[in-house]
Amino acid sequence: MLNLSLVKHALIAAAVLLPACFANAHEYKVGALQIAHPWSQELPPNAPTVAAYFVIKNTGNSADRLLSAETPIAEKAEIHEHVMQGDLMKMQHVPTVDIPPGGTLTFAPMAYHVMLFNLKDRSLLQDGKHFPLTLNFEKAGAVQVDVNVQKQPPAASMEHQHAH
Numbered sequence: 001m002l003n004l005s006l007v008k009h010a011l012i013a014a015a016v017l018l019p020a021c022f023a024n025a026h027e028y029k030v031g032a033l034q035i036a037h038p039w040s041q042e043l044p045p046n047a048p049t050v051a052a053y054f055v056i057k058n059t060g061n062s063a064d065r066l067l068s069a070e071t072p073i074a075e076k077a078e079i080h081e082h083v084m085q086g087d088l089m090k091m092q093h094v095p096t097v098d099i100p101p102g103g104t105l106t107f108a109p110m111a112y113h114v115m116l117f118n119l120k121d122r123s124l125l126q127d128g129k130h131f132p133l134t135l136n137f138e139k140a141g142a143v144q145v146d147v148n149v150q151k152q153p154p155a156a157s158m159e160h161q162h163a164h
Contacts, residue, residue, distance in 0.1 A: 026148070031140040032060025033099065038147040039154065042127045050125055051080075051113040052133055052147050055106050058099040065138040066097045071147075073131045075118035082110050091115075096138075109153065127151040 028035040038054040052071075058064060069077040078093050089110070097112060099105050107113050114133065124131040130146040137143065 026146065028143055028145050030137075030143045031064075032058055032062075032101075033064060033137065033140045033143070034059060035135065035143060035145055037154065038133060038145040040125070040131075040147050040149050041153055042125060042149050042151050045122060048117075048119075050074075050116050050119065051109070052077075052116065053107045053109065053113055053153075054145065054147075055104060056099050057104045058101055061101050062139070063101055064099045064140055066099065066135060067138055068136045069114045069133060070136070071116060071131060071133045073119060073121040073124055074116035075120065076116070077133070078115050078117070079112065080115045081112045099137075125149055 026037060028038075034057040036055045036057070038052060040050055040052045043050055052069070056066070066079060069079065071077055079095070079097055080091050081094050081097075082089050082091050084090075094112075097105065105112065114135075119125070121131070123129070127149060129149050131149070132144055133147045134142050134144045
């Protein structure tokens with residue numbers, strides 16, 4: 001059973017600290033959207049899936065929507081979120097995610113993330129390597145980002161790392 005207080009504090013830390021990555025991390029901009037610090041944690045060689053994380057900031061006056069994601073290193077990529085059901089934290093697929101005008105949406109462990117299934121190329125899932133991920137938005141269109149693979153998650157994510 002998860003300690004709900006710890007999960008709450010971890011999500012608050014991610015919401016507060018991860019947007020700071022915009023100042024010193026790799027960024028991508030398309031239209032009014034800024035995507036900062038795409039990353040994934042290095043996993044054991046036999047891990048069946050991997051997750052990708054990033055921060056999306058909408059600097060515009062209208063909402064946009066993340067419709068899907070894709071990468072050549074996996075057969076399938078899905079947008080997922082963690083939700084509380086009773087006293088259990090569960091992961092579930094979500095078809096799309098809205099990014100409100102002037103809003104910031106953090107994809108992080110125990111929050112929204114992109115799950116990659118049926119991995120094809122594990123050679124890019126080692127510390128220091130990176131892999132391409134295309135994010136498909138309703139208005140902004142397709143944006144390709146490079147996801148950095150790291151042994152350790154960024155400092156703001158240390159309290160709530162997980163593997164699927």
